[in-house]
Amino acid sequence: MQEQAERLTRLSVPELDEILGQPFPVLDDGFIRVVDYMGTDASIVQAARVSYGAGTKKVHQDRGLIRYLMRHRHSTPFEMCELKLHLRVPMDCWRQWIRHRTANVNEYSTRYSIAIDASQATKSSEWRLQAETNRQGSEGILNTEIGEKLSRQEKELQDRARQVYNQRLEHGVAREQARKDLPLSTYTEAYWKIDLHNLLHFLQLRMDEHAQYEIRCYAEVIGHEIVKRWCPLTWDAFLDYLTSSISFSGNEISIMQKISQGNTDAAKEIAKSIGWLKFDENGKLKKHLERDEFEDKLDALKLPIPW
């Protein structure tokens, strides 16, 4: 590490500097702004190379090295980059957000200040139906006629809750208590700072189709508008190795070996032995969650389902 004596200037990313402070709107009244950042794709490479000494500088190209790190889940070099955002987000969404513990947070205090006078409003065309197969998701949209009714009702409830809040304040009730019946849809703001490794973990979970729509909107802005500008090589590697990847278990690999060899019977035998192939009295294959997931993965690979 001979270059230890060199003078440095801070690495910067012009593409990100260009949008610094500029709010990306999310939902009806939320936003995300980049407030500060530290590091670039080059910082990841630099940190990874401290493991290899100065002599090995040319061995990998930067892109290749970053892809190698991502592919093999070598996460510590990605921790060398840090992003600080200013967010405006409904409290209900923030409840999910804050579950990611490895981050630094300063939130707008409704003990100290009057609550932000805005709640997330739902348009008549935005009411989502409960998913039938996935107990914790939504699919499809309510018809707008009922939607209109629900949106009117929502507006009245939110207005009423704000009135009650204001009346409490007028009577001198402490802000920390007056806020107690504000709706979960009330907007809050926060500074949120996180390293790139933990941010990518957040994005992997929250850009996923199983994440709730609202937080997915935020995650997609962070990913496609911010990380993509900030660390483009890392972003590409993330998309390829983490969000588009498919993983097979030991059992699944055993079955796929038989499929590859054209031995459908042996494939079925394995599936049977691990309890995946049970039939009802009519000889119909019973539902089995893990088998369903496997069939989807075989489909994605254009491999035949052997049963």
Place this chain on the structure above:
Amino acid sequence: MQEQAERLTRLSVPELDEILGQPFPVLDDGFIRVVDYMGTDASIVQAARVSYGAGTKKVHQDRGLIRYLMRHRHSTPFEMCELKLHLRVPMDCWRQWIRHRTANVNEYSTRYSIAIDASQATKSSEWRLQAETNRQGSEGILNTEIGEKLSRQEKELQDRARQVYNQRLEHGVAREQARKDLPLSTYTEAYWKIDLHNLLHFLQLRMDEHAQYEIRCYAEVIGHEIVKRWCPLTWDAFLDYLTSSISFSGNEISIMQKISQGNTDAAKEIAKSIGWLKFDENGKLKKHLERDEFEDKLDALKLPIPW
């Protein structure tokens, strides 16, 4: 560490076993129950002694060693104990709770299940007034006449919010979206697991008189009903060294030296030099937050205020 070959049985605390699973009520409809725990005062001592080798076993008595560790903020031995609680708490209070990041959490999911049908209700005698001096606190109680009006209004608002929630569900709206306008006072439940060091840090902040009343109620139950039974030596040391302690800054020490020596002028000189003694046009000492805090501390020690 010659005893490495000995057989062990898990340490247990009969006083805590006795209340395992039993709910301590908190607020109007909340509770705390101990679900599991690991370690005792003896585990802390054992962990501290790995630093000293087997030969030094008798040097300190357990109590003295635990007090020494607490006094000098040697925190790692306290991390060897772990507590797991089951909580029922208003979401507004849980928002503050969850800010303590070094803990393990599984919360009741209102994406998956219907929200718990209970909101924190405020009695007519429980409406707290906004503190004048402390922008983020409360002091005093609203008169019950207005209190009654506010409690009635609260009940109506909470009932209305629940109605709206139920109607959305009846129309088939996804649970994850239907919940969006429930009040912050809605109860949630969670398992919460934390090590003793981080629990004491939580208690120090949340049993403090500046903490919001609601979370203070929970913290006091955890401290006085649970930790006291679980690790009584640690609990005593915590009360003596952390919750009852007073700390003086370098500047304050300089002033106190002069006070002790009866040199009031010199004490004032120092206070003046650091900007604590400024007067308005009428010769009245201007308010100064840090000086006020210092005066309170001198009072607590029965030392005279030199200005």
Place this chain on the structure above:
Amino acid sequence: MQEQAERLTRLSVPELDEILGQPFPVLDDGFIRVVDYMGTDASIVQAARVSYGAGTKKVHQDRGLIRYLMRHRHSTPFEMCELKLHLRVPMDCWRQWIRHRTANVNEYSTRYSIAIDASQATKSSEWRLQAETNRQGSEGILNTEIGEKLSRQEKELQDRARQVYNQRLEHGVAREQARKDLPLSTYTEAYWKIDLHNLLHFLQLRMDEHAQYEIRCYAEVIGHEIVKRWCPLTWDAFLDYLTSSISFSGNEISIMQKISQGNTDAAKEIAKSIGWLKFDENGKLKKHLERDEFEDKLDALKLPIPW
């Protein structure tokens, strides 16, 4: 969650209680002992179900639920279990161990006490050769003739280092300074406490064939002797979904689709477009690390390599 009022007794695991305190030997003079634990497979299930409310108790069997959680990386329920070990391990190995940050540690102090009088010794048949393909691994064994020479030399060096250490102490040198030239192979001891989720992450990395031999020995004892007894359902799921699994990137999936359809040319086209198929002047396919890894994965699935 109606059962909130029930009395509880701590969950325990007889298979683990049986070996509590008993040292499993590792390397020539190291060991691992379980000192305490909290939780069982049932605790994971309980924590996962808080998300689903009481009514859904029978929906999944425990085993199926644990496998579901592991498969979908729902990690928080596994954090509800905690394990505390007493270890004796060479400092060089401990250097790698301690890089896992989410754990609680108390280590034997060589500032306070005299260093443990034992260094890891290497038998003449245990000297490993530098791997050629993997710059940070080993493969094969040195011939025992040279091995004998190296083992003799090792013994002399370790004896000399201990002599120097003792002489410094005799001259009154502070322990914290006297230790400075002890070899990295000197044994240390520690209490190490970690939750099951983070322990499994440790095991996934340290049982891997790319982990250094010494730490792999410890990881395998923790996995196969301890976790297997402690949480057998979790252990099985871990082996199936994490240690035996294979993951494919977005690019790899595109190629596999073509292979499945028998379209070798299209598969090659994709590989070419992402830079995987480059030839030297003799028309020989150039080495490409990611392609090599992909070929190994195709082999594992018994799928043909299309180039």
Place this chain on the structure above:
Amino acid sequence: MQEQAERLTRLSVPELDEILGQPFPVLDDGFIRVVDYMGTDASIVQAARVSYGAGTKKVHQDRGLIRYLMRHRHSTPFEMCELKLHLRVPMDCWRQWIRHRTANVNEYSTRYSIAIDASQATKSSEWRLQAETNRQGSEGILNTEIGEKLSRQEKELQDRARQVYNQRLEHGVAREQARKDLPLSTYTEAYWKIDLHNLLHFLQLRMDEHAQYEIRCYAEVIGHEIVKRWCPLTWDAFLDYLTSSISFSGNEISIMQKISQGNTDAAKEIAKSIGWLKFDENGKLKKHLERDEFEDKLDALKLPIPW
């Protein structure tokens, strides 16, 4: 928070930019260099003010606000600043360093590369004597005659260890195994990134007189040369409230109240009741560690010791 739409440029600190990349030498062959940073004193203020809303901007001056935050241990705003250092440090010292878990680390790998050819050397005048009162410290210096002997012996041992290392490599032994008997004094290098709150905690522990000399040298450079330039307001507050402060327990406060009131007998009564005043058969006050510490604190305040 009306200013949400404003364009930003990254905050920078010219005083720190000036030394970016420049190594500060530590010990005989170590160094510390700042590689990157994020945030300034102003970022702390900004994060704290998100709690207060836009209207309260002028209430506190920056300096006063930072001092208030430090005094009351409001730590989250300090987490908004991040520092990244490049270090060269003996492994023995690094063992202590790495115990601070809330940091990001990439260390030079001696599995991948040949170990850095440098060990910390001790001059004949630098051998420290074991402290008598503090089992884990040093005080005073060995006479240089013996010191010379020890330094010679040290050099021989370090040379021998390096020879053995090199011979192993020449025989083809894997780097990961060859290194096993290198002395703990061997230098390593690392990138180390940490937020300001956790850095100050590190400095408080490692600049303390009870910290080992070697790590104290590093801590003092980080504090006085780096943090002081980077966040000067924070640094001043840290010195005043954390490193120079004295804290009194509940028991100690009770005694001091009596001292302040001139009631020596009552002060002694309290001390007796908590076991601090025990006498041997000759009527001599027995040693008591906590009482000793209290006497030192009374001395610091120029208060009389009442017994």
